[in-house]
Amino acid sequence: MTNEDDFNLLIQALPNILDTISFFTPETQRKMSEETSDMYKFLAEHLETEEHFQKFFELFCNPHCYYSLKGEYYPLFDKMLAVAEKMGEPEKLFQMYRSLGFMFDKQRSMAILEDGVQKFLSLNENHFAGKICILISSRSESDKEKRTYYCDQALELFDKSTVEYAEALTRQKYMHLTNPKETDRFQHFNIFCTKAMRENQTISLSTYGVGTHCKVSYPDWAFVPVLSVYNAPWDGEQGFIIPDDKVDIRGVRYEFPKWTIENYFEKNIGLTRCNVKKDDKTLWTFELFDHEIKGGEGLLPLCIGNKWSYKLQSCDDWAEHVIEREVISAGKDCFYISCANYIMKQQ
Numbered sequence: 075m076t077n078e079d080d081f082n083l084l085i086q087a088l089p090n091i092l093d094t095i096s097f098f099t100p101e102t103q104r105k106m107s108e109e110t111s112d113m114y115k116f117l118a119e120h121l122e123t124e125e126h127f128q129k130f131f132e133l134f135c136n137p138h139c140y141y142s143l144k145g146e147y148y149p150l151f152d153k154m155l156a157v158a159e160k161m162g163e164p165e166k167l168f169q170m171y172r173s174l175g176f177m178f179d180k181q182r183s184m185a186i187l188e189d190g191v192q193k194f195l196s197l198n199e200n201h202f203a204g205k206i207c208i209l210i211s212s213r214s215e216s217d218k219e220k221r222t223y224y225c226d227q228a229l230e231l232f233d234k235s236t237v238e239y240a241e242a243l244t245r246q247k248y249m250h251l252t253n254p255k256e257t258d259r260f261q262h263f264n265i266f267c268t269k270a271m272r273e274n275q276t277i278s279l280s281t282y283g284v285g286t287h288c289k290v291s292y293p294d295w296a297f298v299p300v301l302s303v304y305n306a307p308w309d310g311e312q313g314f315i316i317p318d319d320k321v322d323i324r325g326v327r328y329e330f331p332k333w334t335i336e337n338y339f340e341k342n343i344g345l346t347r348c349n350v351k352k353d354d355k356t357l358w359t360f361e362l363f364d365h366e367i368k369g370g371e372g373l374l375p376l377c378i379g380n381k382w383s384y385k386l387q388s389c390d391d392w393a394e395h396v397i398e399r400e401v402i403s404a405g406k407d408c409f410y411i412s413c414a415n416y417i418m419k420q421q
Contacts, residue, residue: 077120080116080120081116081117081120081126082129084113084116084117085117085129085130085133087113088110088113088114088117088133089132089133091106091109091110091113092110092136092138095107095110107138107142110138110142111141111142111143113142114133114138114139114142114143115142115143115146117130117133118130118143118146118150121150121153124157124160127153127154127157128157128161130154131154131157131158131161131166134150134154134170134173135169135170135172135173136173137173137175139173140173140174140175140177140178141175141177144178145178145179147175147178148179148182148186151170151174151186154170155167155170158170164194164197164199164202165202167193167194167202168194168202168205168206171186171187171190171206171209172205172209174186174187176213180213184210184213184214187206187209187210187213188210190203190206191203191206191207191210191227194206200231200232201231201232201233201236201238203231204227204228204229204230204231204232204238204242205228205238207224207225207227207228207231208224208225208228208238208241208242208245210224211223211224211225211228211245212245221249222246222249225242225245225246225249226246228242229242229243229246234403235403235404235405235406236405237267237269237405237410239403239410240267240269240402240403240405240410240412241267243402243403243410243412244265244266244267244402244412244413244414245265247400247402247412248263248265248412248414263414263415263416263417264414264415264416265412265413265414266413267410267411267412267413268280268399268410268411268413269405269408269409269410269411270374270376270401270408270409270410270411271407271408272376272407336348336349336351339373339374340373341371341372341373342367342370342371342372342375343362343365343367343375344362344365344367344373344374344375344380344382345362345374345382345384346361346362347359347360347361347362348360348384358386358387358388359386359387359388360384360385360386360387360397361384361385361387362382362383362384363383363384363385364381364382364383365380365381365382365383366379366380366381367380368380370401376401376409377401377409378401378402378403378404378409379400379401380400380401381398381399381400381401382398382399382400383396383397383398383399384396384397384398385397394417394418394419395415395416395417396414396415396416396417396418397413397414397415398412398413398414398415399411399412399413400412
């Protein structure tokens, strides 16, 4: 076989290997990772034509590439960037920046991302420039000024009706949680954004992640499913459906392996209590302790500015477990809700 044959064979085989590597034992995974690194290095050494670069593009955008090539990655990044620009597809170009790793040279990777913002702005692709700003903000944990600056820049670049704008707004709102070194009181948090769509008599909710941090080995009660308020259980793309066909206070049960979630709603207020059960025994109860309703109606009133806050009723003495929700923006036929679940020390 020629090098060309080997190249084409690896181009076809490597994606399948990367897709299945997580199914094996840790020892097998380690050996497979070493083999995939050798494959990546062979491919990188035999990129001779534009066709080669185009065939290699998707593999290059896989995170395994960064960790396989290590120091050899950055010179190749510049060449692949030129290929992505020739494709004339902003999404492909963004894939390049999104796949960039930080382990081996964080300063260099950060500089590439900052250049990426300017590149997309020069192409009048503000949306993708904003998405790179969020990448920079999320990877600037120890630099509060940079973290804040790029989040603010993203908010200026995104269309206010998009989920990306809502995610950036959620990130900005909870910026005080996103650096572990600045959060001595906060021991654990999970931040995300929810898209709520009303369709006839139901409201469909889909969740988008923003950030998670765990500082301590937290106790059992902290393992309440993070989507237990408004978003439990998670059901793929369908999301979580809240029936809205009654006006009275009631309990709605959603069952999944080992757990039962009981959500209680009140008309024109929203969710008032959430019981988390196992084997028909209530383990945790979250009660609404503060809310502000500026508009909307039904069992989950949707209007920008509506807020709900819940506390775990059976928390350990040293901590508070709080869940917060706020409708922060709106899109076409939908609303976006900022969500935060966090555990903090009692003052």
